[in-house]
Amino acid sequence: MTYDVDALRAREFPWAARGERIYLDHAATGPLPQRARDAQAEANLNRAELWRVGFDYFWDGVVRSRELSARLLNASPEEMAITTNTSMGVNLAARALPFKAGDVVISSAGEFPANIYPWMGLEKAKGVFLELVPMKHRLPDEDALIAALDRPNVRCLTVSWVSFATGAKLDLVRLGAECRARGIWFVVDAIQGLGPSTIDVKACQIDILANGAQKWLLSPWGTGFAYVRRELVEALDPPAVGWLSMPASADFTRFLDYDYAFYPDARKFEVFTAPMHDLKAMAASLSLFLELGPANVEAHVRSLADHVVAWCEGRPGVRLITPADPLRRAGLMSIAVDDLAAASARLTAAGVSHTVREGGIRLSPSLYNTTAELDVALAAVEPR
Numbered sequence: 001m002t003y004d005v006d007a008l009r010a011r012e013f014p015w016a017a018r019g020e021r022i023y024l025d026h027a028a029t030g031p032l033p034q035r036a037r038d039a040q041a042e043a044n045l046n047r048a049e050l051w052r053v054g055f056d057y058f059w060d061g062v063v064r065s066r067e068l069s070a071r072l073l074n075a076s077p078e079e080m081a082i083t084t085n086t087s088m089g090v091n092l093a094a095r096a097l098p099f100k101a102g103d104v105v106i107s108s109a110g111e112f113p114a115n116i117y118p119w120m121g122l123e124k125a126k127g128v129f130l131e132l133v134p135m136k137h138r139l140p141d142e143d144a145l146i147a148a149l150d151r152p153n154v155r156c157l158t159v160s161w162v163s164f165a166t167g168a169k170l171d172l173v174r175l176g177a178e179c180r181a182r183g184i185w186f187v188v189d190a191i192q193g194l195g196p197s198t199i200d201v202k203a204c205q206i207d208i209l210a211n212g213a214q215k216w217l218l219s220p221w222g223t224g225f226a227y228v229r230r231e232l233v234e235a236l237d238p239p240a241v242g243w244l245s246m247p248a249s250a251d252f253t254r255f256l257d258y259d260y261a262f263y264p265d266a267r268k269f270e271v272f273t274a275p276m277h278d279l280k281a282m283a284a285s286l287s288l289f290l291e292l293g294p295a296n297v298e299a300h301v302r303s304l305a306d307h308v309v310a311w312c313e314g315r316p317g318v319r320l321i322t323p324a325d326p327l328r329r330a331g332l333m334s335i336a337v338d339d340l341a342a343a344s345a346r347l348t349a350a351g352v353s354h355t356v357r358e359g360g361i362r363l364s365p366s367l368y369n370t371t372a373e374l375d376v377a378l379a380a381v382e383p384r
């Protein structure tokens with residue numbers, strides 16, 4: 001299938017096709033494609049008059065979300081737990097993995113707090129130590145992270161795949177192999193990478209992956225998923241116990257048996273009831289990625305990011321914070337200029353959604369953006 005961005009815009013993002021807004025802020029929150037809006041609107045109507053549809057209508061959103069997210073990750077649905085955000089998946093890792101006092105968790109300085117506070121909570125609860133490896137030239141230092149794995153008592157490495165501040169992308173295949181060689185758990189916050197980049201959790205040897213779908217996966221707030229490697233699904237006890245995690249609860253005549261036996265799959269980590277209407281929308285959004293082809297989406301977003309790199313090269317008063325190497329970035333591009341506030345004001349005046357983070361203008365284009373839209377944004381960023 002050819003990647004027809006005009007047809008995609010007309011069908012799924014009609015406001016973009018009409019030129020109502022240049023939306024380059026997917027690193028903050030993604031808009032919903034038309035199919036997700038439709039699914040959500042229909043599900044909300046059905047929720048209001050829920051006797052009109054059976055429960056299976058809503059449950060289908062849960063089942064499809066597990067299946068489709070598994071396909072995006074090269075996992076199996078049995079390894080997927082539906083969550084409401086990234087933090088739930090990170091907390092699952094921190095609280096389910098069998099840490100003991102004195103164990104060390106390695107991460108990088110500059111991490112988004114969603115991947116820090118749950119581990120600080122673990123420090124307080126269990127006497128585990130979180131050690132943050134300093135950055136190099138303000139980017140996560142992959143070599144130093146690997147060197148830190150050989151410190152005493154290291155049990156876990158937890159990283160963001162792509163940095164929220166700089167857009168720097170880590171080599172998960174490399175990090176995963178280094179962890180596995182040492183018997184160290186590998187936990188990944190994938191929210192800033194998945195969508196603009198493709199991933200294979202098996203090739204990366206990831207133990208637990210946490211992902212909110214509200215940004216790059218163009219899904220409602222309160223939707224997300226966690227991947228738990230099959231062997232760990234069996235081995236780990238869920239830190240929060242849900243009633244629908246037990247097969248006994250699937251039989252609504254057996255509620256009061258209180259049969260404390262989990263499903264043998266990642267449903268054991270889910271704590272229901274979830275936002276069912278929003279999960280219908282997440283399933284719709286994930287289907288868009290799979291229909292377009294995750295690799296095609298990646299190629300499109302990379303070409304947009306390449307455009308930003310080329311524009312920054314040699315331009316006076318402009319410094320690209322994001323690594324120029326295409327293997328070291330995804331869709332999040334951060335540009336430093338002297339007067340960030342003025343550049344941001346010009347972007348706003350030009351109708352460009354963006355954010356200012358950690359010393360850079362953050363432009364984060366997605367699967368339906370165009371180089372023409374980027375040109376409007378870059379002209380506004382250009383120092384005066």
Ligand SMILES: Cc1ncc(COP(=O)(O)O)c(C=O)c1O
Nearest residue numbers: 085086087112114160164191212
């Ligand atoms: C790296 C990273 N992790 C997590 C989050 C958000 O966490 P949650 O989905 O739990 O709100 C963000 C952005 O807000 C982020 O940039």
